[in-house]
Amino acid sequence: MKxxxxxxxxxxxxxxxxDTNAQWLSVRLAEIGIPVGWHTTIADNVDDNVAAFRxxxxxxxxxxxxxxxxxxxDDLTREVLATVGGVDLIxxxxxxxxxxDLFAKRNRxxxxxxxxxxxxxxxxxxIPNANGTAPGIWMMAGATPIVAMPxxxxxxxxxxxxxxxxxxxxxxxxxxxxxxxxxxxxxxxESHLEEKVMDLTRRGHVPExxxxxxxxxISLRIIARAATLVEAxxxxxxxxxxxxQRLGNxxxxxxxxxxxxxxxxxxxxxxxxxxTAESVTAGLVAHRLATIPGASNWLRGGIVAYTNDxxxxxxxxxxxxxxxxxxxxxxxxxxxxxxxxxxxxxxxAVSTTGCAGPTTGAANKPVGLxxxxxxxxGGVASWTFSWIGTxxxxxxxxxxxxxxxxxxxxxxx
Amino acid sequence: MKxxxxxxxxxxxxxxxxDTNAQWLSVRLAEIGIPVGWHTTIADNVDDNVAAFRxxxxxxxxxxxxxxxxxxxDDLTREVLATVGGVDLIxxxxxxxxxxDLFAKRNRxxxxxxxxxxxxxxxxxxIPNANGTAPGIWMMAGATPIVAMPxxxxxxxxxxxxxxxxxxxxxxxxxxxxxxxxxxxxxxxESHLEEKVMDLTRRGHVPExxxxxxxxxISLRIIARAATLVEAxxxxxxxxxxxxQRLGNxxxxxxxxxxxxxxxxxxxxxxxxxxTAESVTAGLVAHRLATIPGASNWLRGGIVAYTNDxxxxxxxxxxxxxxxxxxxxxxxxxxxxxxxxxxxxxxxAVSTTGCAGPTTGAANKPVGLxxxxxxxxGGVASWTFSWIGTxxxxxxxxxxxxxxxxxxxxxxx
Numbered sequence: 105m106k107x108x109x110x111x112x113x114x115x116x117x118x119x120x121x122x123d124t125n126a127q128w129l130s131v132r133l134a135e136i137g138i139p140v141g142w143h144t145t146i147a148d149n150v151d152d153n154v155a156a157f158r159x160x161x162x163x164x165x166x167x168x169x170x171x172x173x174x175x176x177x178d179d180l181t182r183e184v185l186a187t188v189g190g191v192d193l194i195x196x197x198x199x200x201x202x203x204x205d206l207f208a209k210r211n212r213x214x215x216x217x218x219x220x221x222x223x224x225x226x227x228x229x230x231i232p233n234a235n236g237t238a239p240g241i242w243m244m245a246g247a248t249p250i251v252a253m254p255x256x257x258x259x260x261x262x263x264x265x266x267x268x269x270x271x272x273x274x275x276x277x278x279x280x281x282x283x284x285x286x287x288x289x290x291x292x293x294e295s296h297l298e299e300k301v302m303d304l305t306r307r308g309h310v311p312e313x314x315x316x317x318x319x320x321x322i323s324l325r326i327i328a329r330a331a332t333l334v335e336a337x338x339x340x341x342x343x344x345x346x347x348x349q350r351l352g353n354x355x356x357x358x359x360x361x362x363x364x365x366x367x368x369x370x371x372x373x374x375x376x377x378x379x380t381a382e383s384v385t386a387g388l389v390a391h392r393l394a395t396i397p398g399a400s401n402w403l404r405g406g407i408v409a410y411t412n413d414x415x416x417x418x419x420x421x422x423x424x425x426x427x428x429x430x431x432x433x434x435x436x437x438x439x440x441x442x443x444x445x446x447x448x449x450x451x452x453a454v455s456t457t458g459c460a461g462p463t464t465g466a467a468n469k470p471v472g473l474x475x476x477x478x479x480x481x482g483g484v485a486s487w488t489f490s491w492i493g494t495x496x497x498x499x500x501x502x503x504x505x506x507x508x509x510x511x512x513x514x515x516x517x
Numbered sequence: 518m519k520x521x522x523x524x525x526x527x528x529x530x531x532x533x534x535x536d537t538n539a540q541w542l543s544v545r546l547a548e549i550g551i552p553v554g555w556h557t558t559i560a561d562n563v564d565d566n567v568a569a570f571r572x573x574x575x576x577x578x579x580x581x582x583x584x585x586x587x588x589x590x591d592d593l594t595r596e597v598l599a600t601v602g603g604v605d606l607i608x609x610x611x612x613x614x615x616x617x618d619l620f621a622k623r624n625r626x627x628x629x630x631x632x633x634x635x636x637x638x639x640x641x642x643x644i645p646n647a648n649g650t651a652p653g654i655w656m657m658a659g660a661t662p663i664v665a666m667p668x669x670x671x672x673x674x675x676x677x678x679x680x681x682x683x684x685x686x687x688x689x690x691x692x693x694x695x696x697x698x699x700x701x702x703x704x705x706x707e708s709h710l711e712e713k714v715m716d717l718t719r720r721g722h723v724p725e726x727x728x729x730x731x732x733x734x735i736s737l738r739i740i741a742r743a744a745t746l747v748e749a750x751x752x753x754x755x756x757x758x759x760x761x762q763r764l765g766n767x768x769x770x771x772x773x774x775x776x777x778x779x780x781x782x783x784x785x786x787x788x789x790x791x792x793t794a795e796s797v798t799a800g801l802v803a804h805r806l807a808t809i810p811g812a813s814n815w816l817r818g819g820i821v822a823y824t825n826d827x828x829x830x831x832x833x834x835x836x837x838x839x840x841x842x843x844x845x846x847x848x849x850x851x852x853x854x855x856x857x858x859x860x861x862x863x864x865x866a867v868s869t870t871g872c873a874g875p876t877t878g879a880a881n882k883p884v885g886l887x888x889x890x891x892x893x894x895g896g897v898a899s900w901t902f903s904w905i906g907t908x909x910x911x912x913x914x915x916x917x918x919x920x921x922x923x924x925x926x927x928x929x930x
Contacts, residue, residue: 115729117553119543120697120738122535126558130532140530141565143558145539152554152576159572163565176711176728177718209883210903215708235906256730258907380800380821386807387793387800390821394799395909397875405827408793408803408819410812414861418818418831448827462810496808 105165105277106141107133110156112171112181113255114147125170125260132264136272137279138166148172153184161188161245166277168268171255173238175218181252182223182241188250189243191226196239199230203237231267235259240267249275283336285326285344288361289354290508294322300350304343311339313347320491320501321363353515356508363507364392370514371402378510379448380406381419381440383431384458384474388503404448409440419443432457432469434486437477441486445479452513453479454506460498474502478509480517518578518690519554520546523569525584525594526668527560538583538673545677549685550692550742551579561585566597574601574658579690581681584668586651588630594665595636595654601663602656604639609652612643616650644680648672653680662690696749698739698757702767703776703921707735713763717756724752726760733904733914734776766928769921776920777805783927784815791923792861793819794832794853796844797871797887801916817861822853832856845870845882847899850890854899858892865926866892867919873911887915891922893930 109129115121126143133140141164146156153172160167172181186193200222207214221238224230231240231251236259241252251268253260272278289297294317298305301324304313311328324347328339348355356366371378380390380403390406393399407418412431415421420443421436429435437457445453458474459465472491477484489505491498522542528534539556546553554577559569566585573580585594599606613635620627634651637643644653644664649672654665664681666673685691702710707730711718714737717726724741737760741752761768769779784791793803793816803819806812820831825844828834833856834849842848850870858866871887872878885904890897902918904911 111556114727115738116540117543117556118547118740119540119553121729122537122540123556124535127529127532127535130530134531139560140532141560141562142569143524143530143536143556145556147552147554149554155576156555163568175708177720178727206905210905212706215706215712217708217711258910382800385804386812386816387795387803387819387821388807390800390823391798391804391912394801394821394823394873395912397908399799400823403799403823405823405831406800406821407831408800408807408821410803410807410816410818414818418820418860447831460807495810499804499808 105138105279107138107166107168108142108144108160108164109140110160110167110169111143111145111255112148112153112169114178116145117147125255125257128257128261129168129170129264132269134282135284136269137281138272138277148178148180150180150184150187153180154187157184157188157245157250161248161250165248166272167245167248167250169250169252170260173221173240173252173254175215175221175237182220182225185228185241185243185250185252186225188245189225189227193223194226196222196224196230199224199239202232202239206237231263233259233263234266235262242271249277280329280331281333281336282327282329283333283340285340286359287324287326287344287347287355288357289322289324289351290320290356290363290504292322292351292354297322297351297354301347304347311343313343319497320504353512356511362392363504363511364396367507367510367514368393368396368399368402370511374514374517376451376514377402377404379404379444379450379453381444381453381455381477382406382408383410383415383440383456384460385456385499385503385506386410388499389454389456389506392503392507404450407444407447415440418447420446430466430469432459432466432473432475434475434477434488437475437486438479438484441477441479442484451481452510454510456502456506458498458502460495462495472498474498474505476502476506476509478513480513518551518692520551520579520581521555521557521573521577522553523573523580523582524556524558524668525561525566525582527591529558530560538668538670541670541674542581542583542677545682547695549682550694551685551690552695552742561591561593563593563597563600566593567600570597570601570658570663574661574663578661579685580658580661580663582663582665583673586634586653586665586667588628588634588650595633595638598641598654598656598663598665599638601658602638602640606636607639609635609637609643612637612652615645615652619650644676646672646676647679648675655684662688693742693744694746694749695740695742696746696753698753699772700737700739700757700760700768701770701774702735702737702764703733703769703917705735705764705767710735710764710767714760717760724756726756732910733917766925769924775805776917776924777809780920780923780927781806781809781812781815783924787927787930789864789927790815790817792817792857792863792866794857794866794868794890795819795821796823796828796853796869797873798869798912798916798919799823801912802867802869802919805916805920817863820857820860828853832860843879843882845872845879845886845888847888847890847901850888850899851892851897852890854890854892855897864894865923867923869915869919871911871915873908875908885911887911887918889915889919889922891926893926
């Protein structure tokens, strides 16, 4: 049995938007042992949609579709599925109540158009949408399940994980298992990392080990395929242990864990509070920490000191220090961290300063040169790095550098 | 006439790699007035490939395929096209010489396997590959051209531009030009916005107008197809003017412009400096502004006041105000903005406070409830909104709300 993924939307066939949903679904299906034979993308056109659903239901054992469930005139999937099933669209009261309540919660009138989202092909089953108004649709075309989900990634991801995947497993459509373990590292370059695990990444190694880099985070993926979860996990465990042993503290987390997750976990374990003093990253370090629920227990706050006079006025960085060393210097990074620690009354304070580009004011402070400072009870230190990248890359990677320094300090203290 | 793009490779259907070639080709075809009706992705399997090419040749007026032309056993496109055409594969001497010479230039022996790349379906025409060994294939399936190109992006891009595009134009398949204009709006919900432009978004309207939403930014796309650029622009201009007139200041920019671009542009025009006081967004407003080169001329900095005592200590928000109204209140939002304006000595200060979730401390302060404050010379105001979304969505959209308030103030002042 192979699955087909249908992506619906003229913004995809025209090339305006890149379809990432089909890839995401393919990976999720692989994880539960369902191979994908086809991705098909169709414009917002009734006839082409009907034909594509018929072709898919004819050749695939499972059809997953995304898009076309919104409230606007382009959103044709409800109508298309009714035609494919040869049935009428029927009003579904509980879905309507869900949509109406969502608007009521926002204290907004429900536009009349959104009513169409409560219509379903007769005999089809609505799939709850935790993150939006459009319910999904589960219907059968002969023996082939057709599952229509929203195209908005956050709605699709939540609906697939909470509603669709469990049903596929329950129906026995899931085959053997593929288990993937992703280990995330920071601080070691890709080539140096590869040298340390060269024997594991060669072609044909079981389990498969691959290396990918994304915005200065280097990840190792261990992929095991087996009949059962236990067998797959047994393949992974010794390889994971070897990698962790060889890479030590360069590994900061697994799966979708980010540096900020680990920093907040360690702050909670060590019961330490943190403040930030950001120049080049301008709030990004604080923001990344604040994406984690419960961050407010340990992150006291921060100061974005973008100009020199603000570094002096709000962080107490001596004006002479800036005049002597410039703002892009280890001395100023350390003074910023000390100032933030004092003003926020926190256990730790981390700072960033640097030149994000695209131009620089000083020849000896090239674009990409950054400093990170860290102050703690009884100490202060700074680190430097020279990034090659765009303005936003320099900002993003410097935020990672700062979070990583907090992490290493907490691990070692 | 609509085109179909076929992407061949199990690494695509499995989700291991993201298909970006189909998007690239769609954009290139749109530029020469050939609309794309379908993208189809197929695994490396002969039967599925033959069936997919037959479906494509049956419904599309032009089929462009990528992938499957390499020298390895997975590379099936030559064999598949011979089957589709009902012909044999025939050896093509000049292509063989090209492949052999490429290896000779690199001082490497030609592996015997690469010889297969010089075989073509009888009657098909080889397409030169300037950047690699695999020639492309141009063949006819009835009246429909099938064009097979390499999957390696650098080879595909060069072959399409140098060889395929000119032939499509020469054959009269290119149908003039397609011009797209994207207008970005913030502050009006998707359904309400659609009500205002319902007459323009109806199916069949010329030029085509579509609506897409992304993280609370709603964009309108005007797409004109015409024989010449001048005619296409002439279709777009009055529709763009109508939309701008009806939506007024809800339109903040065009193309890839973000709210922060417009805010920084207006700060520069009005020569106003800005500071931020962020609780729920925790630095995101400042960070987004700082992604723009030159932001440091107008953004003085900000304070991330994540805890109540920091709101009092660093922003001067009276403790009694927080006790009486809680931190998630219009009163505190306004006091934060006033405090930031005073401390940073800026012309304007914008603040955010709210509950990003996933849980809330107070029943009357539900997850998603946020306040934005703005202080200026002689005034202060606040606005509220209730988002439905994840923690990061609430944070991201609240940052947009804050940027939008600064924008509207600058427009109206």
